Amino acid sequence: MHGTNLSRWTMSYFVVALSALLLGEILMAAGYGFPSAPIRAPETLVLVHVVAIGWLSLLLCGALFQFVPVLIARPLYSDSLPLPTLLFIVAGLAGLVLGFLQRAGMIEAGVSPLPYAAASLTIGFSLALWNFGRTLCTVRPLTLPASFVAVALVCLAATVTLGVAFSLVLGLNIRHGALLKIAGQGLPLHLIAGIGGWLTFSAIGVSYRLLAMFMLSPECEGRRTQAVLWLGTTALAIAILGGLATLLFDKGVHLALLAGGVLGFAAVVLYGMDVLHLYRARKRRVIELNSQMAALALVSLAVAVVMVVVLIGLGQLSEQIGAVVFLLVFGWLSGLGLSQLYKIVAFLTWLECYGPVLGKTATPRVQDLVDETRARKWFVLYYLSVWAATAFLLAPYLLGFRLAVAAMIVATLGLTVHLARSRLLSQVSAQSGLPEGTRRPHLLVSIARPS
Amino acid sequence: MTQTFVDLDVRPILRGGGEPFEKIMKTVEALKPNQGLRLYATFKPIPLFQVLGAKGFTFDARELDGGDWEVLFRRSTAPEPAAPVLPNAPSEGTEWPEPVQHMDNRELDPPEPMVRILAATEELESGQVLSALLCREPTFLFPELAKRGHEWRGDFEPDGTTYKIFVRVGQRPNTSET
Numbered sequence: 001m002h003g004t005n006l007s008r009w010t011m012s013y014f015v016v017a018l019s020a021l022l023l024g025e026i027l028m029a030a031g032y033g034f035p036s037a038p039i040r041a042p043e044t045l046v047l048v049h050v051v052a053i054g055w056l057s058l059l060l061c062g063a064l065f066q067f068v069p070v071l072i073a074r075p076l077y078s079d080s081l082p083l084p085t086l087l088f089i090v091a092g093l094a095g096l097v098l099g100f101l102q103r104a105g106m107i108e109a110g111v112s113p114l115p116y117a118a119a120s121l122t123i124g125f126s127l128a129l130w131n132f133g134r135t136l137c138t139v140r141p142l143t144l145p146a147s148f149v150a151v152a153l154v155c156l157a158a159t160v161t162l163g164v165a166f167s168l169v170l171g172l173n174i175r176h177g178a179l180l181k182i183a184g185q186g187l188p189l190h191l192i193a194g195i196g197g198w199l200t201f202s203a204i205g206v207s208y209r210l211l212a213m214f215m216l217s218p219e220c221e222g223r224r225t226q227a228v229l230w231l232g233t234t235a236l237a238i239a240i241l242g243g244l245a246t247l248l249f250d251k252g253v254h255l256a257l258l259a260g261g262v263l264g265f266a267a268v269v270l271y272g273m274d275v276l277h278l279y280r281a282r283k284r285r286v287i288e289l290n291s292q293m294a295a296l297a298l299v300s301l302a303v304a305v306v307m308v309v310v311l312i313g314l315g316q317l318s319e320q321i322g323a324v325v326f327l328l329v330f331g332w333l334s335g336l337g338l339s340q341l342y343k344i345v346a347f348l349t350w351l352e353c354y355g356p357v358l359g360k361t362a363t364p365r366v367q368d369l370v371d372e373t374r375a376r377k378w379f380v381l382y383y384l385s386v387w388a389a390t391a392f393l394l395a396p397y398l399l400g401f402r403l404a405v406a407a408m409i410v411a412t413l414g415l416t417v418h419l420a421r422s423r424l425l426s427q428v429s430a431q432s433g434l435p436e437g438t439r440r441p442h443l444l445v446s447i448a449r450p451s
Numbered sequence: 452m453t454q455t456f457v458d459l460d461v462r463p464i465l466r467g468g469g470e471p472f473e474k475i476m477k478t479v480e481a482l483k484p485n486q487g488l489r490l491y492a493t494f495k496p497i498p499l500f501q502v503l504g505a506k507g508f509t510f511d512a513r514e515l516d517g518g519d520w521e522v523l524f525r526r527s528t529a530p531e532p533a534a535p536v537l538p539n540a541p542s543e544g545t546e547w548p549e550p551v552q553h554m555d556n557r558e559l560d561p562p563e564p565m566v567r568i569l570a571a572t573e574e575l576e577s578g579q580v581l582s583a584l585l586c587r588e589p590t591f592l593f594p595e596l597a598k599r600g601h602e603w604r605g606d607f608e609p610d611g612t613t614y615k616i617f618v619r620v621g622q623r624p625n626t627s628e629t
Contacts, residue, residue, distance in 0.1 A: 003593025005470045073590050075473045213561060216586060218612065349563070355595055359569030366562060414457060447468035 004069045006352055006446040009082040011423065013062025014341060015444055016090060018416050020054025022420065025412060029405040035393055036402075039322055041189070042104035046097050049331060053093045054123070056199050057156075059337050061085070061128050064202065064343065066136055071146040071209055071272075077134035081127050086406045088124030092117045094272065099171060114171030114193055118164045125160045129153055144225055148205025151233050155197020158240055162190040163305060181247055188253060189243045195325065196264065197236045199333050204228070207294070211275065214291050215282035220274045235263035268305050272298070287370040293339035293379045300331025300386070323393035324368055330386045330408070338382065338415055346370050346422045352446050353425065357437045364428040370418065378414035385411060454525055456489040457482060462519060465493045472597055479503065479524075488524040495520050502597055502621075547580050547604075547619055554583040557613065565592045567588060572601055575620045585614040592616075 006029055024047055027033055033047030061082075069076050095117025101107045105282055132153055136142060142150060162182065168174045169183035200225035212219050239260025243253040279291075304327045311317040311324070346369040354363040385407035421427055427433070434440060440448075458596070459478050461471035471492075479488060487508070499522075500510050508524040515521055552571055556564035564585050569592075571581050590607070598604050600621030607614050 003473075003597065004590040005473065005594050007470065070590050073588055079469065216558070216560070219587075283558060351562070351591060356598070358572045358595065359565055359571070363566075371625065445468070 003075075004066075004073075005075065005079075006348060007062075007066040007069075007076065007082070008079055008446050009086060009255070010062040010066045010348065011345070011442075011446055012444045013058045013065070013082070013086060014419075016086065017055050017059040017062065018060065018412075018419070020050050020093075020355045022409065022412055022416070023089065024051040024055060025405055025409045029084075029402050029409060031402060034322055035396065035398060039311075042100040042326060045100045046104070047094050049100070052194055052199075053089065053096070056329070056333055056337065057125075058086070058089065059341070060199065060202055060307050061089075063206065064132060066147060066344070066348065067206060067209075068132055068146070071143055071149065071205075072136065072139045074135060077131050081131045085124050085127040085131070086129065088120050090122030090124075091400055092119075092124055095120060096167075097147055099167075103170070112171035114167040118167035118171070122160055122164060125156060129157060144229060145205040145209040147229055148208070148232075149202050150234070151229070152198050152202035152205065154201075155193045155201060155236060155240070159194040159198055162193060166190070167256070178248055182244070182248070182381075185247050185253055188279060189240050189247070191325070192236070192239050192243075192257075192260070195328060195333070197201065197240065200328070201232060201431055203234070203333060203336055204232070204265065206340075207336065208274070208278075211291060211294065214284075214343065215278065215287050216284040217278045217282040220278065224270050225274055228267050228274065231263050231270065232267035235260045235267055255287075265305065265309075268301065272302060288367070289370075289376055289379070290339045290343035292376075293342070293383075294336055296379070296383045297332050297335030297339060300327055300335055300383070303387075304328045304332060320394060323390050326393055327390045329388070331383065331390070335383060335386065338412075339379065341419060342370065342415070342422075344374060345419050348446060349423050349425065349441050352441045353434070353438050361435045361437070363435060368428050369422045369425065371421075375415065375418045378411045378418065381413035382408060382415065383407060454485055454487045456487045456523060458489045458491075460491040462491055462493050468596070472594060475499065479506065479508075484526070487526060490522045490524065492520050492522070493518070496522060497600065500600070500622075502600060502602070543565065547617065548578070550580045551575065552579075552580040552581040554581065557584050557586045558598060562591065565589055565595070568592060568616075569595060569599075572596075572599065572620050574617060577620055577622050580617055580619045582617050583603075585616060586612065588614050589616065 027047050027050065032043055033041070034044040037043040042177070065076060065082050095113040098107065099112055099114035099117055102109060102112060130132050134145060136150055136153075139146070165179050165186065165421055168176075170425055171181050208220050208225070211217065237260075242256035242259065247253050279295065304324055307320075307324050307327065308317065311320050317324075318322060332443050343366075346366050350364070350369055352368045357363060385404045389404035389408065392398075400408045420443070425440055429440070453509075459475065461475065464474065465470040466550060471516055475488075475490065482488060488503075490499075495514070500512075503510065503524050507526055511523040511525070513521045552575065553596060554567060554571065557568055559567070564583070567584040568581070568583050568589075575581060588607075593603070596618060602619045602621065603616055605616035
């Protein structure tokens, strides 16, 4: 029966994350990195890490600092660690980008910043893991959503570890046998641990709770949800650990990826059935924009899974893997992230500003902080442009892709303005002003005060 | 009973805009039976007086130079046996009066259940109790109740889906200084 306080630095994480999303989109529209450059080119690595670390990982860390305590009804272990965590991750990302730019020949060759970047990212993510781990370990047994997050955190550790191995080979030229094997063939494992484990598994866990909460649906706690957890965990373990073992023994990673893929497919199908149940069994008939738009992210996930099956059938998965990853990253993960951000920012801002006077004086509702009709247009433009960009990747038609990503930039900017207006109470204070005893929240920091 | 005091200075947290409630409660939970709490704060922590009063503490508040406050919380009686976490934990030793208001907030869109409970507490007299049914544990409500000096007890019903909370309204501060 512990309460949940406002996470102080979550808004800072969101602001940095959105900036990274826009930067990533601008790079793609400008023809920098994939698909304008090959998938393993340094330019693509710049793009991928800006999006995966700068946008998705920071978004998720910021959200989890607030929502892990909600998932387990326990306070966060440390409210002060998230700031150094953010600084180390941002510094590490900057170093990583510099290191890749150096490899691309855009900055002068010299001492590689990659090992320093890896060290900084390791410290940053270790601080996050320590904070989440200490928080989660206060509860036994974990709730199902929290179990997904726990598995995701283990995958984050695996992702960082593999990344460090790459940086040792690329940055320090260490020619150790095992490290060379990992650097040579471990990229799919790094990708699966990052996108499949860390990002998707946490998104699944958080979505179970958020969708149920916002739509007044019964919590998914049955055998099917447990099957999603165990199938998914086993799939990740086989793909990552099995893949690593086969790679180190020179057997190739394909068999482990295939076995993990089959189990992962089953897990995603069962997750889809759970999600359908959440939408169908909801008590709230008219759902808000965040739940409507989350549905489009879930559709993107379903389409990506179908794409994988079809591409395997056509024998073109390895050629078209970029399109699949693009749809997973921007349709599924980013779509879900943006749709939930839209609600989370408004709710946390509302609680921070009006919490002290709730019930004492008339206050706006959370819905009054947002303008769903206008925001819906930006969401629709976002998803349509993501789907168009995916189609252009499959075609392949480079100019079409870049134009579609340009439309994504416009949509993301539109949504960012809505998020900022919601955080700055532009919607409500213009109409009614702030009640006595309240204070306009800061853009970057949440400050709780005694009432 | 002879008591020693554990010092806790929450002024840096408050000056930094932080929320020290969890830290205070963690410290209180860790106190030994013969220990009290010496708390330093930037304001007179009136809501805390009720919260810790319910846990069997008396207080002695003193304003320091510069406007800060030192408060000594002493155990007035033997500590309540069944109150291991927050002020809300069901304490078998103390009887609460029957609720004067019942609310069924299970079908309300979030965060309306929280708003209605807080609004209802404003209408009740000190010591009166309200009960409410919710469709989940209201984790964001608890800090708001604590800041206002209210106590609560709550748990899931045997059906595992309905959360029932009782809120006992705390003493109203005489001044607006909080």
